[in-house]
Amino acid sequence: MATMVPCVETREVLRCEYCRLTQYRTSNSLCRRCHKPLDVEEPEQLAPQLISGLIPTDAEEAGSQVAARVLEIRRARHLSQRQLATRMEVPRTYISKIENGKAIPTLSSLERLACALDVDVGQLVRDARSRREEIAAEVFADPFLAEIAASLPRLNSLQRSLLLSAVRDAAMGRRRSA
Numbered sequence: 001m002a003t004m005v006p007c008v009e010t011r012e013v014l015r016c017e018y019c020r021l022t023q024y025r026t027s028n029s030l031c032r033r034c035h036k037p038l039d040v041e042e043p044e045q046l047a048p049q050l051i052s053g054l055i056p057t058d059a060e061e062a063g064s065q066v067a068a069r070v071l072e073i074r075r076a077r078h079l080s081q082r083q084l085a086t087r088m089e090v091p092r093t094y095i096s097k098i099e100n101g102k103a104i105p106t107l108s109s110l111e112r113l114a115c116a117l118d119v120d121v122g123q124l125v126r127d128a129r130s131r132r133e134e135i136a137a138e139v140f141a142d143p144f145l146a147e148i149a150a151s152l153p154r155l156n157s158l159q160r161s162l163l164l165s166a167v168r169d170a171a172m173g174r175r176r177s178a
Helices: 057-074 081-086 094-100 107-119 129-143 143-152 157-177
Strands: 013-015 020-026
Touching: 057 094, 057 107, 057 129, 081 107, 129 143, 143 157
Parallel strands: none
Antiparallel strands: 013 020
């Protein structure tokens, strides 16, 4: 004698997103109460993508530059974070956050910071152009380099190329002998 196994049909239980009625799926996939579709198509989720060589934003870059300058100037002045914080009338942890790039000071904080460090605000927020100008001023302070720089505009492209090659060779010769 054969035994019959009862066939249990599984039915999908759904909740209508509109009227919130919990029900079995209907043959037409419409809600029994409000007759709206039970299958609400969710937008396709985009997988996160890694971007190699992520470039920091201007704000992040500016914050890290301020952080480095504050640390550099504070150490040059032989001040502890606590001493600087006392001068600024802020908690020591705020100075630490600024120096670690975890906090970007507001303009009023920058003014107080510059006053506490006894520097101009411009020294805290130097941009790439001002750094290039400082480097150029250092280069032109050397009389030999200033003479070469003054003669460069009078050279044609071949002469300029030969001069640059000679300078590179001389610089590489120094590195090898060092």
